[in-house]
Amino acid sequence: MRYLPQTDADRSAMLARIGVPDIDALFADVPKGKLVTDPHGLPRGQGEISVERHMNRLAAKNVAAGSVPFFVGAGAYRHHVPASVDHLIQRSEFLTSYTPYQPEISQGTLQTLFEFQTQVALLTGMEVANGGMYDGSTATAEAILMARRLTGRAKAVLSGGLHPHYRDVAETISRMSGGTHEAMPPAPTAEEDILSRIDDQTACVVVQTPTFYGHLVDLRPIAEACHAKGALLVAVVTEVVSLGAIESPGAQGADIVAAEGQSFGNPLTFGGPYVGLLATRDKFIRQLPGRLTGETVDAAGERGFVLTLSTREQHIRREKATSNICTSSGLCALAFSIHLTLLGSAGLAKLAAINHANAVRLAEVLATVKGIRVLNDTFFNEFTIRVPGNAAEIVEKLTQRGILGGVPVSRLEPDRPDLADLIVVAATELTTADDRSMFAAALAEVL
Amino acid sequence: MLNTAERSRPTQPAPISADDVEAVGKARGIRNEEPLIFEVGRAEVSGVDLPEPETVTSRLGGLERKTELGLPGLSEPEALRHYVRLSKQNYAIDINTYPLGSCTMKHNARLNEKMARLPGFGDIHPLQPLSTVQGAVDLMQELSHWLMTLTGMEAIALSPKAGAHGELCGMMAIKTALAARGEDATRTTVLAPQSAHGTNPATAAVLGYRIESIPARADGTVDPEVVKAKLGPHVAAIMLTNPNTCGLFEPDIIAIADAVHAAGAFFYCDGANLNAILGKVRPGELGVDAMHINLHKTLSTPHGGGGPGSGPVVLSATLAPYAPVPFIRMENGAPVLIEESVHALEGEQPFGRMTAFHGQMGMYVRALAYLLSHGEDGVKSASETAVLNANYVRVGLRDVMTQPFGDRICMHEALFDDRFLEPHGVTTLDFAKAMIDEGYHPMTMYFPLVVHGALLIEPTESESKESLDQFIETMRGLAARAKAGDAASFKTAPHFAPRRRLDETRAARQPRLRWRPAT
Ligand SMILES: Cc1ncc(COP(=O)(O)O)c(C=O)c1O
Numbered sequence: 001m002r003y004l005p006q007t008d009a010d011r012s013a014m015l016a017r018i019g020v021p022d023i024d025a026l027f028a029d030v031p032k033g034k035l036v037t038d039p040h041g042l043p044r045g046q047g048e049i050s051v052e053r054h055m056n057r058l059a060a061k062n063v064a065a066g067s068v069p070f071f072v073g074a075g076a077y078r079h080h081v082p083a084s085v086d087h088l089i090q091r092s093e094f095l096t097s098y099t100p101y102q103p104e105i106s107q108g109t110l111q112t113l114f115e116f117q118t119q120v121a122l123l124t125g126m127e128v129a130n131g132g133m134y135d136g137s138t139a140t141a142e143a144i145l146m147a148r149r150l151t152g153r154a155k156a157v158l159s160g161g162l163h164p165h166y167r168d169v170a171e172t173i174s175r176m177s178g179g180t181h182e183a184m185p186p187a188p189t190a191e192e193d194i195l196s197r198i199d200d201q202t203a204c205v206v207v208q209t210p211t212f213y214g215h216l217v218d219l220r221p222i223a224e225a226c227h228a229k230g231a232l233l234v235a236v237v238t239e240v241v242s243l244g245a246i247e248s249p250g251a252q253g254a255d256i257v258a259a260e261g262q263s264f265g266n267p268l269t270f271g272g273p274y275v276g277l278l279a280t281r282d283k284f285i286r287q288l289p290g291r292l293t294g295e296t297v298d299a300a301g302e303r304g305f306v307l308t309l310s311t312r313e314q315h316i317r318r319e320k321a322t323s324n325i326c327t328s329s330g331l332c333a334l335a336f337s338i339h340l341t342l343l344g345s346a347g348l349a350k351l352a353a354i355n356h357a358n359a360v361r362l363a364e365v366l367a368t369v370k371g372i373r374v375l376n377d378t379f380f381n382e383f384t385i386r387v388p389g390n391a392a393e394i395v396e397k398l399t400q401r402g403i404l405g406g407v408p409v410s411r412l413e414p415d416r417p418d419l420a421d422l423i424v425v426a427a428t429e430l431t432t433a434d435d436r437s438m439f440a441a442a443l444a445e446v447l
Numbered sequence: 448m449l450n451t452a453e454r455s456r457p458t459q460p461a462p463i464s465a466d467d468v469e470a471v472g473k474a475r476g477i478r479n480e481e482p483l484i485f486e487v488g489r490a491e492v493s494g495v496d497l498p499e500p501e502t503v504t505s506r507l508g509g510l511e512r513k514t515e516l517g518l519p520g521l522s523e524p525e526a527l528r529h530y531v532r533l534s535k536q537n538y539a540i541d542i543n544t545y546p547l548g549s550c551t552m553k554h555n556a557r558l559n560e561k562m563a564r565l566p567g568f569g570d571i572h573p574l575q576p577l578s579t580v581q582g583a584v585d586l587m588q589e590l591s592h593w594l595m596t597l598t599g600m601e602a603i604a605l606s607p608k609a610g611a612h613g614e615l616c617g618m619m620a621i622k623t624a625l626a627a628r629g630e631d632a633t634r635t636t637v638l639a640p641q642s643a644h645g646t647n648p649a650t651a652a653v654l655g656y657r658i659e660s661i662p663a664r665a666d667g668t669v670d671p672e673v674v675k676a677k678l679g680p681h682v683a684a685i686m687l688t689n690p691n692t693c694g695l696f697e698p699d700i701i702a703i704a705d706a707v708h709a710a711g712a713f714f715y716c717d718g719a720n721l722n723a724i725l726g727k728v729r730p731g732e733l734g735v736d737a738m739h740i741n742l743h744k745t746l747s748t749p750h751g752g753g754g755p756g757s758g759p760v761v762l763s764a765t766l767a768p769y770a771p772v773p774f775i776r777m778e779n780g781a782p783v784l785i786e787e788s789v790h791a792l793e794g795e796q797p798f799g800r801m802t803a804f805h806g807q808m809g810m811y812v813r814a815l816a817y818l819l820s821h822g823e824d825g826v827k828s829a830s831e832t833a834v835l836n837a838n839y840v841r842v843g844l845r846d847v848m849t850q851p852f853g854d855r856i857c858m859h860e861a862l863f864d865d866r867f868l869e870p871h872g873v874t875t876l877d878f879a880k881a882m883i884d885e886g887y888h889p890m891t892m893y894f895p896l897v898v899h900g901a902l903l904i905e906p907t908e909s910e911s912k913e914s915l916d917q918f919i920e921t922m923r924g925l926a927a928r929a930k931a932g933d934a935a936s937f938k939t940a941p942h943f944a945p946r947r948r949l950d951e952t953r954a955a956r957q958p959r960l961r962w963r964p965a966t
Contacts, residue, residue: 001825005911014839029696045822059567061582072572092541093534099753104944108537109752118961134608137803165803172799178655271573271804273755296954299947308954314645324649327609331751344520347493353500360503378508399576407574
């Protein structure tokens with residue numbers, strides 16, 4: 001086996017040194033009869049050639065997004081990742097290290113995390129950010145738990161513009177952890193009366209912008225209403241490229257921002273691994289979950305970085321910790337950070353402008369298709385269309401014509417017949433004018 | 448014969464003097480000091496060339512960004528240097544032994560990286576039509592089959608994103624099963640050994656459970672009689688790590704499982720230490736109800752400086768119905784991905800959803816590539832070798848270091864305490880920092896908490912005998928130095944790392960968690 005360096009002679013010598021007759025003597029504590037003696041009926045080991053062949057065959061059964069006109073978004077976005085990002089994250093020193101428990105030999109990871117935290121804070125308009133969560137949905141769930149601890153209240157009000165998977169994750173954790181939640185009905189149009197739901201039992205209001213359906217939300221009145229009742233505003237962002245064009249949640253009064261960072265540096269990969277962002281105000285840091293990197297000095301007075309404020313964390317505080325999170329999304333956070341470093345303010349502003357322009361053009365051309373209605377007044381790079389008929393069937397027909405034409409809302413809201421004619425469609429910098437016109441033409445054909 | 452050009456070039460070094468020469472700048476040879484991107488980047492610089500956007504009428508509805516982003520940009524060559532220089536300040540498995548106990552820092556095969564980057568895996572969207580991702584669903588099913596077969600368990604929830612997330616998933620399944628029996632309100636306590644990893648009590652606490660600690664026996668294992676005494680109608684579950692965090696296989700695990708079940712409670716097994724027994728023992732045959740498998744440990748998906756991980760949870764028949772969405776159902780011999788609870792059939796009662804989309808596909812690809820490469824024979828020999836290596840290290844060090852539970856065979860990690868250091872005024876931390884000077888990442892220190900000044904060494908199966916011999920020799924040398932009374936050299940270690948010892952107290956007292964412009 002190419003990954004196991006020992007020869008048989010090594011093994012014998014080592015067993016002799018240990019003073020046992022054979023390997024199974026090392027497993028003497030395993031209860032009688034519980035050592036596996038019968039084969040599992042699984043394949044035997046293979047070399048690279050046959051493993052690659054097997055994997056290639058499986059991969060070939062999937063349609064890669066880059067091989068077709070592609071308009072699928074809804075919480076994960078196909079963006080261009082600069083070549084140097086994937087090269088850098090495969091450096092052995094980043095790829096094959098772990099959580100920086102020994103700071104003297106982990107300054108690479110620690111400094112990049114410190115930079116990541118700063119970038120996330122700047123992007124979201126918040127004062128402080130942690131070193132990353134698993135993904136946007138679990139970051140949102142943690143934001144709710146954090147708001148409950150901060151306010152001493154149990155209820156989370158979830159906007160109908162929240163991604164349905166995020167809502168389901170939040171509902172699951174609320175129900176299981178002794179909290180309560182009130183989920184507003186899905187909001188395919190921009191209207192939603194969330195202000196009337198905020199009361200003095202409310203720990204937080206969770207609002208996504210742009211919403212799952214693509215609408216931009218003015219967070220300021222919601223923040224004001226929350227604060228008037230002593231509640232916190234949790235802003236959720238699933239498309240972080242939008243923050244290059246839209247006013248940050250922090251500047252609009254959000255108390256906690258939970259976001260999906262995949263759009264920077266991370267490929268689609270069928271939904272994971274991604275990286276969750278969690279940012280807040282300085283005064284709330286003691287309740288922030290996850291790793292935090294801080295600046296300090298070493299014994300020689302040189303600047304250096306360490307994991308800090310660990311008294312929030314499970315390995316120190318155990319059942320009194322702010323969260324159970326341990327391993328997070330380090331390498332995805334690094335990819336995010338490298339991509340954002342390459343972009344800078346100027347590059348990000350331009351990237352956001354391209355995304356928006358391409359989506360506007362897409363909306364224009366789709367609106368010319370007879371029977372199609374664009375539901376959005378406002379959007380960034382994604383919006384919702386109403387089709388005459390069953391959206392899932394139409395998307396399937398488009399697929400047969402080689403076009404991945406968005407997400408039928410019914411896939412995530414199967415028990416809402418009133419939403420069965422809606423498709424969420426996205427454009428990014430990778431969407432071409434040809435893609436757009438092929439989409440419109442195919443849509444006209446299948447209707 | 449020398450050619451003329453070489454004639455004036457010295458080919459032998461001058462003898463070194465005892466005095467250190469100071470470099471003019473901050474660099475030390477090929478080790479560079481690297482500023483923050485905020486100190487070198489410029490807002491107008493970008494390392495990405497993008498086309499001009501088309502001119503359109505904005506649909507941003509007056510919510511355009513007005514505050515400055517303030518994100519520094521770097522050109523591509525500057526960015527490359529920044530990150531390459533920083534990378535060189537990191538220790539890594541590819542550099543040397545990484546004996547971080549409980550973390551299974553084994554070799555990360557590059558084939559697995561290559562496979563995860565095939566466009567058919569890396570460039571597929573979680574919500575593109577299911578008819579266009581059958582290969583992905585097939586792969587999830589194939590991985591599930593391996594994991595369920597090797598562990599002897601009935602069902603699996605793939606989606607949890609790391610070990611702790613898997614714990615949460617498994618405990619939620621248990622909570623749901625108890626609710627189905629009408630016992631959720633009364634079973635409010637979770638038992639966990641004192642030696643448990645912090646995530647175990649933290650997970651139980653998220654779900655509102657009261658945690659009751661079980662003390663260890665003098666030999667580091669759990670006494671079934673002690674468990675029995677703590678069981679009752681108020682107990683929901685026991686969370687037990689096996690092999691345990693002291694690196695020992697719990698010999699009475701079946702008696703414990705039986706007692707737990709007899710009391711109407713569930714057995715959650717923390718599978719972090721599966722690398723000792725995968726292919727050798729099926730946890731399902733030990734009475735486990737739920738167990739997470741850290742793909743980033745046992746199945747070698749890279750640790751990446753702290754993730755991403757992946758923590759699929761295998762479930763017993765009793766808990767199988769409650770697996771969260773998404774899950775895979777076999778229909779006419781083909782795997783189908785069930786994404787929403789409303790599509791559940793009789794006998795499927797998903798408790799909810801752990802995460803958006805379908806979990807860590809990128810890690811599933813790597814894990815399956817690992818399993819196919821090893822085969823069931825290779826998986827077994829990996830476990831055997833991991834245990835062999837740990838015992839070889841233990842035996843190589845037992846006369847100079849101290850074992851907390853006597854001289855007994857261990858599983859895949861060897862645990863020592865600080866009794867061999869204490870009389871000499873050296874702490875476990877000091878010892879760890881001295882290891883850095885010798886070119887090693889230290890072992891896990893001060894965990895498990897039940898052992899004073901714990902030093903938990905997990906060499907993994909990736910180390911050759913030569914590499915272990917060298918490690919043992921180094922550790923013996925350090926132990927001898929401590930014994931010789933040279934505490935001072937430990938106190939100031941590390942001397943040869945990119946940084947000397949860092950001031951953690953200052954970091955916590957005056958938190959600087961981000962860069963801010965100098966005012
Ligand atoms: C014994 C044990 N349990 C649980 C965990 C948590 O796993 P993760 O870090 O993947 O969340 C770890 C690892 O860090 C561990 O060592």
